[in-house]
Amino acid sequence: MHIDLLRSGSKPLPQQISDTLAQRITSGLLQPGFRLPSVRGLAATLKVSQVTVSKAYADLEKKGHLICSQGKGCFVAEHEQSGPGNGADWRDGYDDYLPRAQLWRNFGYSEVKYPFHLAAIHEELLPLGPISTTMAALVTGQPELMASYGNFQGDPELREIMRRHLQLRGIHLATSDLMITSGTQQGIDLVARTFVGPGDTVYLEAPSYTGAIDVFAGRGAEMIFVPMDHEGMRVDVLTRQCDARPPKLIYTNPTFQNPSGVTMSMARRQRLLELARSYRCLIVEDDPFSDLYFRTPPPSPIKSMDEDGHVVYMKSFSKVIAPGCRIACVAAEGNILSRLIAAKSASDLGSPLLTQGAVLPFIARRYEDYARTLRAALRRRMEKAARLLKQYAPPGVTWVLPEGGLNLWLQLPSASGIERLRELAEEEGISFLPGDVCYAGDLPSRFIRLCYSQMTEADMERGLKLFLILLDKHLRSLNQ
C-alpha cells in the first residue's frame, strides 16, 4: 500500500496515514471487508515506526472506518452487513497510487430523475442543432478526419478561432500558445502530471473543484486550502501561507467559482498574479463560466494581465456548448506549453479531429449571440430557483445568489445528517453534491451544491421544490 508521506509537512505522520486511508475508504476505493496490511508490514513499507501506523489504525477504528481484531487484523468496516471479507484475492494487496476518487464516486451515476449533482447545462439550452449539422457535413464530406490521429496540440484552425475568442476577452496570444484538450479536466490533469509531484505545495480555494482536488491528490501534492470571502480567495491569507510553504502552483476558479459562485475582485486578481511572479510559480486559472454572467460582465481574466507566462488559462467549451464533444482550450506560453503538449502526447496522442471540427464554425460565428441567449435563460432559471428557495427553504439554510454560472451553494445548519439526506433524496430521484468532496476531506462540510441548469426548467422547479420539502422534513427529524 502506497501512501505519500510528507516528512517535513505540518501534519503529523499518523494523521497523514489515517487521512489518506479514510479518503480511500470513503470514496469506495477500499471496499468493505478489505484487509489492511499488518501494522508491521505497513510500517516497513512506509519506513515509519510501528507506533505511527498503530496510531493511524486506532484513529480510523475510532472513526468507524475500520474494524480491528486481535490476531485477525484490521478490515474496512462494512456499512450494512458485518464480518470481514476473506481478503484472499491477490489484487487486494496490489498497490496503487490513487489516494482519492471523489469524481468517480460522485459522478458515476446519472440515472436519477432530478440530477442536481452535476454542474452542466441541459440539452434543451445547448446549440446541438448547428453543431450536429456541422458534424454530419464533416463526416460525410471529410471522412478522412476519422482516419487521422489528431495533432497533439490540437487542430490549428480551431486554435486560431480560439485565439480570436480569447482576444475579445483581453487575452492576447498566438495560435501557437494554445492547446486543445479533452475537456478542462484533462487540462488540469496535464498540468498536474507535468508540474506537480509528491510534496509539492498546491494552493486552492476552500472549497474548490472536486476534479482538481482528485488530480492533485493523485500526484501526492500537499494541498493547502485558502479561505474565501465575498471577493474570492483571501490573497492576504495566501501570502502568509506562502511564506511558510512556497507554492509550486495555485489553482483558482476566479469567476462564479465552482462550487461557491463567488467572483474574485480585480484587486485580488492583480495581487494573486504578483504573488505568482514573486514566487516564480504557476497559476492555473480555470474559467468555465465567465461568459455566463447574469447582470454585468465579471472582471477580466487574470491571464489578460499576465506578461511573463505565469498563468495557464483554461477555458471549457464543453461545458457551455457541447459537453459530449469534450473540447477545452489551454493557453500558456513558452516551455510551459511545450511541456504540456509533450504530456498530452503521452496521455492520448491528441484529441479527435472530428469533434474539434464540429464545434469550430459555431465558436467562430455564433458563439457570442448564443452566449447572450444562454445567459438570459440561465438567469431566468436561477431566479426561479431563488423564488423556490425563498418560499420553501427551511429555517437555518442559507445561500448567496450567484451573479453567474450554474450552481447554488447552500449552507445547512449542520454537517451531520448530510449522508442520510443524500439517501433520502436518492429515493425520491434527486441527487446533489455533498460539499465535503470540494475539500480535501478532513472535515465534514455543511454545504451542498445544487445545479439549476441540468434539467428542463419544469423538472428543475419540481425537483427543487421536492428537495426543499424533503430537506425541511429531514432537518426537523434531526432536531427531534
Add this chain to the structure above:
Amino acid sequence: MHIDLLRSGSKPLPQQISDTLAQRITSGLLQPGFRLPSVRGLAATLKVSQVTVSKAYADLEKKGHLICSQGKGCFVAEHEQSGPGNGADWRDGYDDYLPRAQLWRNFGYSEVKYPFHLAAIHEELLPLGPISTTMAALVTGQPELMASYGNFQGDPELREIMRRHLQLRGIHLATSDLMITSGTQQGIDLVARTFVGPGDTVYLEAPSYTGAIDVFAGRGAEMIFVPMDHEGMRVDVLTRQCDARPPKLIYTNPTFQNPSGVTMSMARRQRLLELARSYRCLIVEDDPFSDLYFRTPPPSPIKSMDEDGHVVYMKSFSKVIAPGCRIACVAAEGNILSRLIAAKSASDLGSPLLTQGAVLPFIARRYEDYARTLRAALRRRMEKAARLLKQYAPPGVTWVLPEGGLNLWLQLPSASGIERLRELAEEEGISFLPGDVCYAGDLPSRFIRLCYSQMTEADMERGLKLFLILLDKHLRSLNQ
C-alpha cells in the same frame, strides 16, 4: 529540476542523473542554450553529493550534450549556432516531471510525403464509409449524445459488443469487466498512473513501444528491457531478472510486436502468465495487431488463459478501423478495473459517447469480414515491400518479414549515421522511426522501423524505393 533517483537501483547515481538529463536534451524538452542548475544547487535539490552531480555533468559534456564553462555554468549544447542562451526566463527553472517525450518528438510532424514513421493504416483501407454513415445518422437522430458526459467506464452497449468480440477470441469476460479508453495510449497511461510509481520495476521487451516507454518513464519507474528471440520475450531471462528485482508490472505486445514484428509463442505466453502469478503482479497485454495476420492466426491472447485477473488486456479499435475515433477497449477484473475507472474519471471524465456510438454497429456486424479483407490488403503491401527490399536494400541491411501487423524492422550495419539519414530522408519527404526511441535511450540502436500501410500502395512503393536508394547512398558515404 526534478529527477527520480533510485538509491537502491543498480545504476550508479551519476549515471542516473546523466541518463535522465540526456533523454530530456535529446527529446528537446531541454532546449539548446538552457542553463542547467548549478552543481551545488542540483546536489541540494536531489540530496546527493556535489561530486555526484559533477560526474553527471562531466559525462554529459563528454557526450556533447552540455557546454560548461568556469564561472558561467553549464548550458545545453547548441546543435548549430553556439553561445549559451540568456537563461533569464523564470520558466527555465520551473521543475517538471517529464523525463522523456519521444512520442512528442517523433510523431509531432506528419507533413512529409512518405510518412513511414507512423504505424497506421491508410484511409483508403479503412472502413470510413460505414462509420461516417453511422456517425451522420447519430448526430442527426440523437444530437443529445453531444450534450452528455460519457459514462466513465464507456458506453454499456459498446462494451457489450466488445465483450462478444473478445469472446470470439477466447477471452470470456462480463461487460462490466471492460472499459473504453481514448486509444490504447490512454489505457497504458491509466495503468501506469494507477499502479506504477517511482522506483517500481516495469519489464518490457527490448525493443518496445515508444509510447509505453514514455509513460512508464514519466512515472519514475525503473524500466528493465528483456531481450527477445524469434519466440518473443525471453521469459527465461526475465525470470532470472525478476529474482533480483521483483516486477510491479510486465508490459508486453506479444503478437506481431511493435516494432519488431515478432510473435510470442504459446509456451512463452503460458510461462509469462505463471511468472505473473507467482510474483502477484500485472501483465499489460497490448494487442493492436492480432487480427492482422497474413497466413495463420497467432496464438490466443495471454488474457484467454488468465484465471485470476493478472492480465490487463488492451485492444485498439482505433488502429484498425478509425484512428480518429480514438476507441480502445481495456479488459481487467475486480478492483484492478475499478481503480482504472477511477483514474479515467480524473483524467478526462470519460470518452465522448458519439465516437463510441459511431464505431458500434461496425464492430458488431461488419468487423470480421472487414478484417479478412484488410489482412489480404496488408499482406499484399508487405509482399510488395518485401520485393523492393530484396531488390534495393543495400548490403548489410537485414530484416525478418513479419507474419502480421504493419511494420518492417530493419537492421542497419551500424547505429552511426542514423540521425544524418533521417535528415537526408526528410529532405526527400520521407520519414522513418529511429529504433533508439524503442529503448530507454541509453544506447544508440542500429534498427529503424518502417510502416508499409500508412500511404497509398503506389506511394508506399515509390517512397520505399526512394528510401532504399537513399539508404544505399548514405551507407556508401559512411564507408568512404
